[in-house]
Amino acid sequence: MINFIADLGAIAVGKLVRIGEALLMLLQALVVRPKVSSFSRLIQQLYVVGVQSLIIMLVSALFIGMVLGLQGYTLLSAYGSEQAVGQMVALTLVRELSPVVAALLFAGRAGSALTAEIGLMKATEQLASLEMFGIDPLHRIVAPRFWAGMISLPLLVAIFSLVGIYGGHLVAVDWLGVYSGSYWGNMQQAVDFNEDVLNGMIKAFVFAFLISWTALYQGYSCTPTSQGISAATTRTVVYSSLAILGFDFILTALMFGGTV
Amino acid sequence: MMLEGIIDIRNISFYRGDRAVFKNLNCTIAAGKITAIMGPSGSGKTTLLRLIGGQLKPSQGQVYLFGQDIALLSRKQLNHLRSRMGVLFQSGALFTDLSVFENVAFPLREHLNLSSEDLYNQVLLKLEAVGLRGARGLMPAQLSGGMARRVALARAVAIEPELILYDEPFAGQDPIAMAVLQRLIKHLNTQMRLTSVLVSHDIAEACAISDQVILLGEGRVLAQGSPAELQASDDPAVKQFIHGEADGVIPFHFAAPPLQEELKGLNHD
Amino acid sequence: MRKRWLELSVGLMIVAGVSALIALALQVSGGNMSRNTQNYAITALFENAAGLGPKAKVTMAGVTVGEVVAVGIDPNALMAQVQMEIYGQVDYLSIDTSASILTSGLLGEKYVGLTVGAEDDVLVDGDVIEDTQSALVLEELIGQFLLNFGDNT
Numbered sequence: 001m002i003n004f005i006a007d008l009g010a011i012a013v014g015k016l017v018r019i020g021e022a023l024l025m026l027l028q029a030l031v032v033r034p035k036v037s038s039f040s041r042l043i044q045q046l047y048v049v050g051v052q053s054l055i056i057m058l059v060s061a062l063f064i065g066m067v068l069g070l071q072g073y074t075l076l077s078a079y080g081s082e083q084a085v086g087q088m089v090a091l092t093l094v095r096e097l098s099p100v101v102a103a104l105l106f107a108g109r110a111g112s113a114l115t116a117e118i119g120l121m122k123a124t125e126q127l128a129s130l131e132m133f134g135i136d137p138l139h140r141i142v143a144p145r146f147w148a149g150m151i152s153l154p155l156l157v158a159i160f161s162l163v164g165i166y167g168g169h170l171v172a173v174d175w176l177g178v179y180s181g182s183y184w185g186n187m188q189q190a191v192d193f194n195e196d197v198l199n200g201m202i203k204a205f206v207f208a209f210l211i212s213w214t215a216l217y218q219g220y221s222c223t224p225t226s227q228g229i230s231a232a233t234t235r236t237v238v239y240s241s242l243a244i245l246g247f248d249f250i251l252t253a254l255m256f257g258g259t260v
Numbered sequence: 261m262m263l264e265g266i267i268d269i270r271n272i273s274f275y276r277g278d279r280a281v282f283k284n285l286n287c288t289i290a291a292g293k294i295t296a297i298m299g300p301s302g303s304g305k306t307t308l309l310r311l312i313g314g315q316l317k318p319s320q321g322q323v324y325l326f327g328q329d330i331a332l333l334s335r336k337q338l339n340h341l342r343s344r345m346g347v348l349f350q351s352g353a354l355f356t357d358l359s360v361f362e363n364v365a366f367p368l369r370e371h372l373n374l375s376s377e378d379l380y381n382q383v384l385l386k387l388e389a390v391g392l393r394g395a396r397g398l399m400p401a402q403l404s405g406g407m408a409r410r411v412a413l414a415r416a417v418a419i420e421p422e423l424i425l426y427d428e429p430f431a432g433q434d435p436i437a438m439a440v441l442q443r444l445i446k447h448l449n450t451q452m453r454l455t456s457v458l459v460s461h462d463i464a465e466a467c468a469i470s471d472q473v474i475l476l477g478e479g480r481v482l483a484q485g486s487p488a489e490l491q492a493s494d495d496p497a498v499k500q501f502i503h504g505e506a507d508g509v510i511p512f513h514f515a516a517p518p519l520q521e522e523l524k525g526l527n528h529d
Numbered sequence: 530m531r532k533r534w535l536e537l538s539v540g541l542m543i544v545a546g547v548s549a550l551i552a553l554a555l556q557v558s559g560g561n562m563s564r565n566t567q568n569y570a571i572t573a574l575f576e577n578a579a580g581l582g583p584k585a586k587v588t589m590a591g592v593t594v595g596e597v598v599a600v601g602i603d604p605n606a607l608m609a610q611v612q613m614e615i616y617g618q619v620d621y622l623s624i625d626t627s628a629s630i631l632t633s634g635l636l637g638e639k640y641v642g643l644t645v646g647a648e649d650d651v652l653v654d655g656d657v658i659e660d661t662q663s664a665l666v667l668e669e670l671i672g673q674f675l676l677n678f679g680d681n682t
Contacts, residue, residue, distance in 0.1 A: 046539045054542060094553065125353040132313055132347040133367050134339035155546025162549040184556070189593075197553045 022217040029138040029146060029216075041144040049110045049145065050152030054159075056105055061160040064101060065167025068092055072168070073176050082176075086183035087190035089168035090161075094191060094200045095256070098161040100248050103207035106153050107240035111215040114145055115236040118219030119229035127220075142216050149212030150205070157204035161197075199255045206251060210243045266291040266423055266455045267312055272321030274307060281307050283479040284321070289472075294449050294456040296466040296487075299476035300501060305459040306350075308476070309425055312457070313347060314338050326422075343371045346416035346424040350431060352408040354400040360387070360411050361396040367418045386414040390444060406437035410444070417448060424448075426458035430465045438462075442469050463502060467491070475501060567617025569654035570598070573628040573641070577663035578609035580639040581630050587613050589643040594619040597641060613641065615652075623648040627660035639664060 072085040118141065121127050127137045165187075172178040191197065215236045222232035267289035274282045281304040289295050297305050310316040311323055314330045322329045325341055333341065354363050364383045368374060374382065387393040390410040400408060409429065416424055426445065430438050446469045449456045460466040467473065467487035475483040475490065475498060483490055483498045490502055499505070516522070578600055587595040595615035603610040615622070625646030630639055643658075652658070 043536055043539050046542070047535045051538045051542050121356075124351050124356070125349040126355055128315060129347070129349060129353040129355075131315060132342055132345075133370060134342045135370060136335075152542075155543060155549075158546050158549035158553060162552055188556070193554050197550075201550070 018221075021221065022213065025138065025142070025217055025220055026146075026213055028136075029142040032139050032143065038139075038144060041140070042147055045144045045148035046152060049114070049148040050156065053106060053110050053152065053156060056109055057102060057156050057160050058163055060101065060105055061098075061163035062167040062170075064097060065089060065093065065164030065169075066171045068097075068164065069168035069171030069176070073172055073178065082172075082178055083182035084186055085168070085172045085178055086185070086187040089172070090165050090187045090191050091196060093161045093164040093168075094196045096200075096248070096252070098157050098164060099200050099203035099207060100244060102157045102160045103153065103204070103211060103244045104241055106149075106156065106207075107211045107215075107244065108237055110149065110152070111211045111236050111240050112233045114149075114212075114215040115219040115222070115233045116229060118142070118145075118216065119222040119224070119232050122220070122222065123224035123226070123229060138220075142220060146212045146216055149215070150208045153208035153211070154201055154204040157201065161200065195255075199251075202255075203248065203251050206247055207244050210247065211240045214240045214243065266326060267457070268322075268324035268327075269308075269311075270322045270324070272311065272318040272323060274304070274311065274316070275319050276307075280479050282318075285476075285480055287474055287481050287484065289455065289457055291455050292453060293471040294445065294458065294469055295472040295474060296470035297457065297459045297474050297476060298461055298463065298466060298501070299482070300461070303476040304479070305461075305476060306427055309427055309457070309459050313345070313425060314342070343367075343419065344422050346419075346421040348409070348412055348416045348424065348426045348429060350427045352400075352405075352412035354403075354408055354412055354415070356400050358400075359396070360392065360398050360400070360403070363400070363411060364396075364415045364418050367415060371419050382418065386418050387411075389417075389448070390414045391440070406433055406440070409433075409437075409441065413441075413444060413448075417452065417454075420452060421454070423455045423457070426456065426460075428460055429458055430460055430462040438465055445469055463504070477501070568595070568614050569617065571613055571615060571622075571652050571654075571656050571658060573611050573613065573658035573661050574603055574606055574608040575611060575628075575630060575661050575663045576608055577666060578611055578630060579664045579666050580632075581609075581611060581641070581664065582639075585638065586640040587615065587643065588640060589619070589622070589645065594643065611641065620651060621645070622652040624650045624652055624656065625660065626652060626658055627662065628658045629662035630664035632665065 068089045069085060072088040073082055076082050076084055076088065118127075121137075121141065127141070130137045130140060169180075169183055173180045173183050218232040218236045218239075219229075222228045269285055269287045272282055272285050273280060285308075297308060299305050307316065311318055312325065314323075314325070314333075317331055322331065324330070326344065328337075328341065330338060330341070354360075355366065358366065361383055364386055365379055368379050368382055383396070384393055387396055390413055392407060392410055392414065395403070395407065395411070400411070403411065429441050429445065433441065442465055445456060445458065448454060458466060458470070467490075470487055473483075473485065473487050473490050474481055477497055482501075483493060483495060485493075490498060493499065493502070581597060581600055583597055583599055585597040586593050587597060595613050598612045598614050601610050601612075602608075611628075622643060623646045625648045627644045627646065629642050629644070631642045632639055646660075
C-alpha cells in the first residue's frame with residue numbers, strides 16, 4: 001500500500017518535472033531578439049502549419065455548419081421557432097464549436113506534424129548538428145513554429161466560424177426554406193461582438209498556445225528512435241485534446257458563467 | 261599542468277544513470293595528427309566525442325579544448341570555439357529541407373560574411389574536394405548513404421576548422437565508399453593542416469590512416485599508441501579487440517546463473 | 530517560383546482570416562462593438578418583474594433603444610427595480626414615458642416596451658419612470674378570468 005502511494009507520488013512529481021522542463025524550453029526559445037532573417041522562417045512555417053490546414057478547416061466547417069442548420073431547424077420547428085436557427089448556428093459556432101473543433105483538428109493535423117518533424121530532426125542528429133554549428137536549435141527551429149501556431153489557429157477559427165455560418169445558411173435558407181432575412185437578422189440581434197466573437201477568439205489564442213507548446217516540447221524531448229517519435233506524436237494529440245477540452249470548460253465558465 | 265595537445269582530457273568521469281561510462285579517464289589528442297578512438301560497443305566512444313564537442317558535461321574532471329576548460333565557457337564563447345571545429349555525424353545529419361549546395365553553404369552563411377560570389381566559389385571548391393560538385397542541386401533525400409556522408413564532410417570543413425571530429429565514418433559503407441572516405445580524411449588532414457579525431461570500430465580502416473590510436477574499454481584507456489604498437493601489444497584486452505576474438509577479457513556470455521539451473525523439466529534441488 | 534507561391538498563400542490566408550473576423554464583426558454580430566459612453570441610465574419600478582432579466586431588450590415602438598442592466602428590489606418602495614441603459618441617440622423619451630414588461634410571442638422572452646407621453650421635458654441620466662405596467666403572470670390571468678367568469682354566471 002505504501003509502495004502504491006509512493007509510486008503515485010513519483011508519477012506526479014515526474015509529471016511536474018516534465019512541465020517544468022517544457023516551460024524552460026519555451027522560455028529559452030522565445031526570449032530572443034527578433035532578426036530580419038527569422039521572418040522568412042516564420043513565413044515558411046505559417047505555410048506549413050496554417051495554409052496546409054486550411055482545406056481540412058474549410059471542409060469541416062462547412063459540414064458542421066450544415067449539420068447545425070439541419071439539427072437546429074428540426075429541433076426549433078417543434079416550438080415554431082425555426083426563424084431562430086440563424087442565431088443558434090452562429091452562437092454555437094462562435095462561442096464553442098469553432099474554437100474547440102478547429103483546435104482539435106489543428107492538434108491532430110498540425111500538432112502531430114510538428115512533433116514528428118522535430119522528433120525526426122532529433123533522431124537524425126540535425127538538431128545536434130545545428131548546435132555544433134553554434135546555432136541554438138530552440139531559436140532556429142522551435143521559435144518560428146511556435147509563433148506560426150499562435151498566428152495561424154486564431155485566423156483559422158475566424159474562417160471556421162464564417163464558413164460554418166454559411167453552411168448553416170445553405171441548409172436552412174436554401175434547402176429548408178427559412179427566410180434569409182430572419183436568418184441574418186435574428187443572428188445579428190443575438191450575437192454580440194465583445195461577448196461572443198471576441199471571447200471565442202480568446203479561446204482560440206489559449207488553445208493555440210497549448211497546442212503549439214505541447215507539440216514542440218514533445219518533439220524536442222522525445223526519445224530519438226522511431227518508436228519514441230511515434231509515442232511523442234500520440235502524446236501530442238492526446239495531451240493537446242485533453243488540454244483543449246479542459247481549458248474550454250474553464251474559459252466558458254469564466255466568460256459565460258455569469259449570464260444565465 | 262601543461263596542456264600539451266589540442267584536446268586534453270583530465271580525470272573525467274561520466275555517469276549514465278548509475279552506470280559509470282568513464283572513470284578517471286585521461287588522454288591527449290595531439291595537433292595536426294589523425295587520432296582514432298576505438299573500443300568495443302558501449303565503451304563510450306561516441307560519448308567521448310560528445311564530451312569533446314561540449315554537448316555533454318562530465319560529472320567530474322575537465323575537458324580542455326584549444327587550451328580552454330569548456331565547462332567554464334559561456335554559451336557565446338562555446339559557440340565561438342565550435343566555429344573552429346567541424347563534426348561529421350554518423351548519419352551525416354544533412355538538413356533535409358536544404359539542397360546539397362545550401363547544406364554546404366550553411367556554415368559559411370552563419371559564421372562568415374562573404375559576398376555571394378565568394379560563397380558560391382567556396383561551396384564549389386569544398387564539393388569538388390569530396391568529388392560531388394556535380395550533385396550540388398540535389399536534395400539529401402536523393403543521395404545515397406555514402407554520398408550524403410561526403411556532402412556532410414564538405415559541410416563540416418566548409419569554414420576550414422582546425423579540428424574535425426568523425427563519428428563512425430566507416431559504419432555500414434561499401435568497400436568503395438570506405439576507400440573514398442579514407443582517402444578524403446587523410447587528404448583533408450594533410451592539405452588543410454587539420455587535427456582529425458575519428459571514432460570507429462573498423463580496425464583495418466582506422467589503423468590504416470591513423471597516426472595515433474586510443475583504445476577505450478571498461479571506462480578507461482586500455483592502450484594508447486601508434487597502430488603498429490597496438491598490433492604488437494601483449495595486453496589480452498588489446499589483443500582481443502585488435503585481432504577480433506569472440507571471447508576473452510570481454511566475455512561472450514552476459515552475466516547469468518549456470519545453465520543447468522535455468523533449463524526447465526530437469527530435476528533441481 | 531516555389532517561394533512565390535509560399536508567400537502568396539500565407540498572405541492570402543492572413544487576409545482571409547482577418548476578413549473573416551471583420552465579417553463576423555459586421556454581418557454576424559450586428560456591429561454593436563463599443564459600449565457607447567453617451568448611453569444613459571434610467572430606472573423603472575414595477576410591481577412584478579417576473580421573467581425579466583439582464584440583457585433583455587428595451588424597445589420603443591418595437592425598435593430596440595437599449596437594454597436591461599440589472600433587476601433588483603427597491604428596499605424603500607418594496608417594488609422591483611429595473612435598471613436600464615438607453616442609447617445616447619434616443620434623447621426624446623418624455624418624462625411621462627410609461628414602461629411595460631411584455632412577452633415576445635406566447636412562450637417567448639420578456640422585454641421592456643416604452644411608450645412616450647405628451648410632456649416636453651425628456652428623461653435624462655438617473656431619472657425614474659413611474660408609470661409602469663407589470664409583467665403578465667399566467668396564473669394571475671387565469672385567476673382573474675375565473676373570477677370574471679364566476680361573476681357572470
